[in-house]
Amino acid sequence: MAKTPFKASNRHFNLKFLLAANSGAGKTDLCGSYTLGPTHFYMLDKGGEKTLEKNRIGRTDKNPMLSVDIMSKNSDTFSDFWHQIQQDDKDGFFDELAEQNGLLVIDSITSLNAKALKEICQKNRVYPESIGKALDMKKSIASPHWGQLLNWMTTLTSTLQELPCAVAATVHIHVLMNAKQEVVGRYPYVNGQFRQLIAVDFDEAYLLEVKGEKYSIHFKERNKFNAKSRVFSMKQAEGKTMNDIATAYMTEKTVI
Numbered sequence: 001m002a003k004t005p006f007k008a009s010n011r012h013f014n015l016k017f018l019l020a021a022n023s024g025a026g027k028t029d030l031c032g033s034y035t036l037g038p039t040h041f042y043m044l045d046k047g048g049e050k051t052l053e054k055n056r057i058g059r060t061d062k063n064p065m066l067s068v069d070i071m072s073k074n075s076d077t078f079s080d081f082w083h084q085i086q087q088d089d090k091d092g093f094f095d096e097l098a099e100q101n102g103l104l105v106i107d108s109i110t111s112l113n114a115k116a117l118k119e120i121c122q123k124n125r126v127y128p129e130s131i132g133k134a135l136d137m138k139k140s141i142a143s144p145h146w147g148q149l150l151n152w153m154t155t156l157t158s159t160l161q162e163l164p165c166a167v168a169a170t171v172h173i174h175v176l177m178n179a180k181q182e183v184v185g186r187y188p189y190v191n192g193q194f195r196q197l198i199a200v201d202f203d204e205a206y207l208l209e210v211k212g213e214k215y216s217i218h219f220k221e222r223n224k225f226n227a228k229s230r231v232f233s234m235k236q237a238e239g240k241t242m243n244d245i246a247t248a249y250m251t252e253k254t255v256i
Helices: 027-032 048-056 078-090 093-099 109-124 143-162 194-201 242-250
Strands: 016-020 039-043 066-070 103-107 166-171 173-177 183-188 204-211 214-218 236-238
Touching (some): 016 027, 016 194, 027 039, 027 048, 027 166, 039 048, 039 078, 078 143, 093 103, 109 143, 109 166, 143 166, 143 194, 183 194
Parallel strands (some): 016 166
């Protein structure tokens, strides 16, 4: 039986990135450095728009556009974000980004995960462990609620994977330590099983580190964080922008 030979398709900038780092390590800056097309932020981290102010240098309002939906208020919910995604998809916004080699940024998945957990608790009238009070099992968050959270988050990431444009999702890092206070793992700072599953629906999962004013991007396992790359072969790169990453991918380079 004849099989169809595999042929690489013509590349446009449609990679899906997970960018993990501690606060202040340059996740938002790396995304904002993209100027080969329009960049749109769903800004969920408080104060993140201040970081974007310096990324307007060299841009005009239309060439290339840097836009933002600010959803960082306590009253903003996961459902608000999800409805915005659905509306933008219906309006053809993501198709427009793809046509212009644009980049969509979710900043951050950690804040979005927290909003989802808060909304689930409120809708089900349950609560996380109370501060200064005994645990009431009848009102506390239980396995079905964690399952709902996992469903919401995995549905989101699989939806992002199917978008026609490039997507960068930032996430903070959780450090897991043993009884001897030794680091045994570094994971995306999200809840439960989603911590192990989050990278599945992204082509690339990078670890960003900063020392002084220099930052590096790690493409392979680093400091017990399982970074990965499906398109680049080097272990790390220093001082690179999202323009460098996009250009290397579109010109089929495996090293930036």
